[in-house]
Amino acid sequence: MQRYFPILQWLPGYKCADLAADLLAAVIVTIMLIPQSLAYALLAGLPAEAGLYASILPLIAYALFGTSRTLAVGPVAVVSLMTAAVVGQIALQGSIGYLNAAILLALISGLMLLTMGLLRLGFVANFLSHPVISGFISASGLIIAASQLQHLLGVEASGHNLWELLQSLWQSRHDIHTITLALGAGSVLFLLLVRRGLKPALLRLGCPVSLADLIAKAGPIITVIGATALTAWLNLDTQGLRILGAVPAGLPALTIPHVSLALLEQLWLPALLISTIGFVESVSVAQTLAAKRRQRIDPDQELIGLGACNIASSLSGGFPVTGGFSRSVVNFDAGAATPAAGAFTAVGIALATLFLTPLIYFLPLSVLAATIMVAVLSLVDLGAIARTWRYSRHDGLALLATLLATLLTGVTSGVIIGVVLSLLLYLHRTSRPHSAIVGRVPDSEHFRNVQRHAVETDPALCILRIDEGLYFANTRFLEDRIYAQMATQKTLRHLILMCPAVNHIDASALEALEAINARLQDAGIELHLSEVKGPVTDALRNSDFLQHLSGRIFLSTYQAWKALHDSLPD
Template sequence: MSGWLGSAVKAQWGWIGDYSGSRFSSDLVAAIVVTILLVPQSLAYALLAGLPPKVGIYASITPLLAYAVLGSSRQLTVGPTAVISLMTAATIYELPEELRVVGAAAIALMVGVMLIGAGLLKAGFLMNFVSRPVVSAYITGAALLIVISQLRHIVGVDGGGRTAFSMIRNLSDQIGQTSLITVGVGSLALLSFYLARNSFAYRLVRLGVSSNMAKLASRMAPIFIIGLFITVSWAIGLDQKGLAIVGAVPSGLPPFRIPMIETSLIQSLTVPAAVIAIVAFVDSTSTAQELAARQRDSINANRELLGLGAANIAAGLSGGYAVNGSMSRSAVNAAAGAETPLSGIIVAALMALTAMFLTPLLKSLPLSVLAALIIIACLSLLDFKAIWRTWVYSRIDGVTAVATFLSVLMLGVQYGVLVGVVLAMALHIRTTVNPHMPLVGRFPGTEHYRDAQRFVVETNDQVKTMRIDESLYYANARTLEDRVATIVSENPELTDLIFMCTAVNRIDASALSSLETINNRLKSANIALHFSDMQSRVRERLFRSSFLDRLTGQIFLSQHEAMEALRPAPDWSFLDDHIDMH
């Protein structure tokens, strides 16, 4: 495993050989733009996680360095994100207040160890078990839950809660305690961030600014808006008039130490940490795959496990909390021209400088402004259209997506993805347990065979063909037996039954036993069992058994060959009375 780990590091740093000055300038510009976004976001997401602002800054330094060493994406930027922050908040909510910071660091360390272990075991294939409808619905539900959770900072009440309904109930109970100055500042911040995101670039282009400069200015606008609110808050002394502010943020680099908590707390945090690890991996890998596809590149899921695991271990050891790949910052990083992981390393250096020298400037930052920043960022993650499209296309996937979305709101963000994954797998198993097995017939004058209930096709009373639209395994073996029994009972003239196996990719031992039972039952009823369109790999596996020695029929290369061989000869007896006039 150590050799494979070394090859992962070598693969990640292969870009150094052809690095150039132009690449460095691209990485530097991208890093500056990302840092401008990351400074306020790190504070905001720490607030969302229920942690001091400095923890968000700490989580934005060493994790970037660790991911750059082992991760496979050249443009993914890791750090605090909205979804993981909300999951962290839900996890440490039950801890005593004095243990929440060290508890969050311990969770990050546990998440990192789990991901590293999965990476060493090459468990990246687990990504395949999380469907895209589940991911899309989960992100939408989590984004909506985050928006609801931040409304309390906009209106200036304590609020709180773990589910959407508890948050809304607490808000409604405390609505009489609303702070007008907080509402005013929060509403103005919401409007400012919204306009900066949606119309600022367009207006700059209308004024003659180039498109690239307009986009860059639009992305940098939030830092200027935050600077303006900090200046006004400090100049007027809004904190003395009832406006909640960030307060003093300690300067300096993050301390390196192992988070020490009681064994009983570690046990209680294990399951939530595992859920966070799953969500972090799914979310990060999805983002990395999207970025790689745009560059006609690819990522390695196992190396993503290593990189993300190393980032979380670094976060846990440096006083941060759990991190993952940020969809918004990664997209900005790519759009700003980042070409290599060096951009992430530069971001880490700039964040370190911020931690050492710039934190005193953040003291007067209103919490309602940070909440507004989170809300606007999460609004872009809401994708109800994707859930609707999934529902229209596939009811099974639609049910999974809706259940995932509602589970996030009703049970909490940490359970939503589990409900989605379990339900998706359960519905998939249910589908394969009852596979579609129609009788088929031939389109007249062709060699094409289709479902006899859907199309007007030729059929034969003595020879019937049942198409099996699923691999055969232990869960659907009895269903196959029942289906054959029904066909036999409904067709008293049947002499030959053909299994058309176009979609059968596998026949396990339980299904083989059912085929032997079916063969014996048909033999006792003087009906021969045949196979057509069987894949060579499946046929070769059958040859390992003695089933083919006892098979009453044949294996045909194609369905048409089977019908041509088994179709009864025409009955010409009605011509016996024909008189030859010649």
């Protein structure tokens, strides 16, 4: 029970001090989450209230099922962008079909996450390598920033990738609305100033680091309040400035999205990608924060927790959610002690939904766009390309390809291209493993590469060391390597495969070894193995390879050398 309901682990020991800490953190996160939830609803192409709804029940669901003490779930930038990209291909923005598809997407994602969690499939997220994620997140940041430019400029634009967006913006360059741009650009400047300048200034004034951090993170809410007040005061909306308008007050009603086979066919793959990306982001944050306090999270239970969040979001009219980076850090820094902080935040947002919606009537869309743009700029890390490339060409290539594919073809195909490419590059690398013909270091029991060291060899012996597990992708290499050696070393009578770094031998490699053994035998050459690991020997015993093996298995290469070198005629 405790495994599937982590709340049972912390609720019985809940203390007064925890309550105080959680309440304080909840107030701070609520203030941060109000503009974020509105902004990410805008980014996802949905009405503002969908963002608020996605920030109530999901937080309560996570408090029940999540294993991180400090993760703050809700709408996040990248998942909102992916939602807009997917749903925009199914229905027109603003239509009932659009809202229904977004809600259904959250439901499918939630059910997928839940199923993966119950099946303990957390490992699937591993197939997203860091370079692929890094390239994808940077590209998403750029696409999001570009998509918000239209609100900042007060024009209409659309597109699913950077190219289409920029083209569309360029075509509407003559429609730029001055007041909108002034307010938006002013907000961007103010936000950058707060982010870059306020914290150092506060620190110089003797303010503690964590407080300075929190105040600097309040930039968006200050901007939103200021700009809304200004708009209301000067009636800027009558001069063409687009504002948020009426947001229905009241708690969300229970909704069941309309389901059809056609919709399911269109949504299952995007839902899988959104779930995986969301899970990877969320688990990384949760793990970072848990490690700082020597706590633990359980990735498989996190799948269940995030699944419950998305189902809750869907049933209350919200869209896909996950754990957000900046919000969780604020929650952690504000001292949240248990997931109850999240539940209190949900109460805060619920109160805002009940009573505060009239106050945000005059919130200009360009100011919301400004908060999004400044937030996502921190996602873009182009320096990672050079850093990764310097460490490994393969990884650098995977990063660059994912970045470009995402920018040029869109978010869904970008991720798929990145994943396929990084798998192919990995297989390519392991298909030509490091290997060496080794000889004996004179008067020792050590064996080293004949090309790098002055070592003792024997024309009738060949000792080949392979530094990789043997599996289907490198069996051909192994055969080629050995047959080439056979053709070169005409006096060969014993071939010793030195296996200290062979971590596994799969069925393909086993068949290759059997074929090699038979062919060497045909040519009068014995095949021996040395330094075979325990688990590998155990597996070999389950086949009849050891009965067919023409030679022997030696514990050490030196024993093989002694037995075979001495037994040969001079």
